[in-house]
Amino acid sequence: MLEKALTGSARYKTWMLFLAVIIGLGFLAYLRQFQTGLTLTGMSRDVSWGIYIAQFTFLVGVAASAVMLVIPYYLHDYKAFGKIVIFGEFLAIASVVMCMLFIVVDLGQPMRLLNVILHPTPGSVLFWDMIVLNGYLGLNLLCGWVVLECERKDVPPPKWIKPFIYLSIPWAISIHTVTAFLYAGLPGRHLWLTAILAPRFLASAFSSGPALLIILVFIVRKYANYDVGSKAIRTLATIVTYAAIANVFFMGLEFFTVFYSNIPSHEHALTYMFVGLHGYNNLVPFMWTSAVLAIGSILLLLTKAKKSEGILFLACIMLFTSFWIDKGIGLILGGFVPTPTEHVTEYLPKANEIMITLGVWAIGFFILSALYKIAVSVKSVPAHAEPSKEA
Amino acid sequence: MDRRQFLKMAGLTSLISLGGFTTVELIRPGLLDASEPPAAAPGVKRLAMVIDVSKFRSEAAYKKSIEACHKIHNVPDFRNPKDEIKWLWTEKYENTFPGTEHPFVKDSVKEKPFLLMCNHCQYPPCVRVCPTKATYKREFDGLVAMDYHRCIGCRFCMAACPYGARSFNWRDPREVLKDERLDREFPTRTKGVVEKCNFCVERLAKDLIPACVEAQEGTGAMFFGDIDDPGSEVREVLRTNYTLRRKPGLGTQPNAYYIIGGV
Known part of the structure; x- marks a missing residue:
């Protein structure tokens, strides 16, 4: 099936070429970082993780969100998701690859990466994160590929694939739970030290992931003439809405506990993020943008987006942006404020770091575009037609 | 051919x-x-440091310890906060013991610098999170030690340490460790690994006390020894003085103690 990614319209080729250029620039930036060190980033002793790890955290969520399609389709036999499930699984593949790359570009000694396997340390959450991420990538590759291959051959999927599909469900939950545990078990980082971090991660994932998927299937429909069906999109929009409400609700719970208890060390990080602390307020405009977009998109999803696809598209973009800011910027950077010695050090990503980040995103979109191209090519062939006749 | x-x-x-x-x-x-980590004196179980802040009489006194430490351990000075690496440094009272400050703390305490370092915790979070055991707890003497050759530079330990004791080599430290600034007795690090105070493990192996303690010799400002041994000097100091530890509520059981005394 891979060959289907190699042919395509001029627009498809231009898009892939564009991504390839960004990837190339990102790779050059990475070579520079590899040579000089992570001093080329905005990170410091006090803010020791930056946008790389923040993107990683956010994208684990996008990857996990495929389960929101797998559960209805495979567990509840929800037929309307028949055409869209594969897009969710392929989105998961691209996201997990980006996650792994963001970890690798963040390492100070990437050549020693295999030490995690050579000296396995089950007490470290990072060890488990490595296992669940790789496992999840494998599961999605296997399930997505086998099912699509069968569709191409016009035969029902083999029975042996079912256990793997069922396994991918708890596995999806596990990747984001384990990722939350990276943060939620650290003493002295009060923003992260909250039992509700994993549920928050899942809620934000199950809204921002499907929101991105809605955006993507709209694009697929417009540019590849493939429609997953409006019923699937409407159901997906409902999932996005309730998960988004849950996420905002969870965030509200954090605010209650932190500010009603009135414990200064717990208040500092949220204060820094939303109003600034000791005169430092880099994150304030971002956090308020995120808050306004979250509320705005939920209101749209509950009202006008139900009737208009254009507004649904807009609401999904707003929601995705909001939760990306929340998790892809705020949560990680906010966690480092104040420092263990109660100072405030701010972080701003540097140009080289941003180029690497764009490069990784471009790799993700490159993989995603190729996989979607394959899926659309296979699925566009009418049932019982010869595969070779497909353009 | x-x-x-x-x-x-x-x-x-x-x-x-x-x-x-x-x-x-x-x-x-x-x-x-491969070289073996040097062993401490036999019988030592849990090494600890006691710092009597009142005995530090001047800025120069702190500097003496800090410079001794950074010199012999090849800790680079890049002269900018973003790349900063430090093993031993000073903070004010409110930054050393956050949560215990109040508006009426004695002025002399408020302004007094406190010497900070790795606490070599009994239950170190950095060891718990390290995915490669590059940071590990030496059960026989309680040191939190590091293998710079195994560290992958993920910086999980930096996020986990509640004392801010860890630094990362954002760039090649050898750039600024040349000629007289380089101590050939101790290995330099490479870029991309984490480092921190090691309680002078290399000196302990030669029956010497940590360099920062040695620099205060005769002043009674710093004590070092086996806290597990009831007859040790550190135990005697702890018996006769009221001492504080940093963030005791986190359950890490730090092995650095502070005497505020007559500051």
């Missing part, structure tokens, strides 16, 4: 290299082994 020649060369090369190892092993056994 034809196939036969290639195979001959390859065979010969491997024979020489295998034989070479055996020869070296016979002449100088152990020469090719």
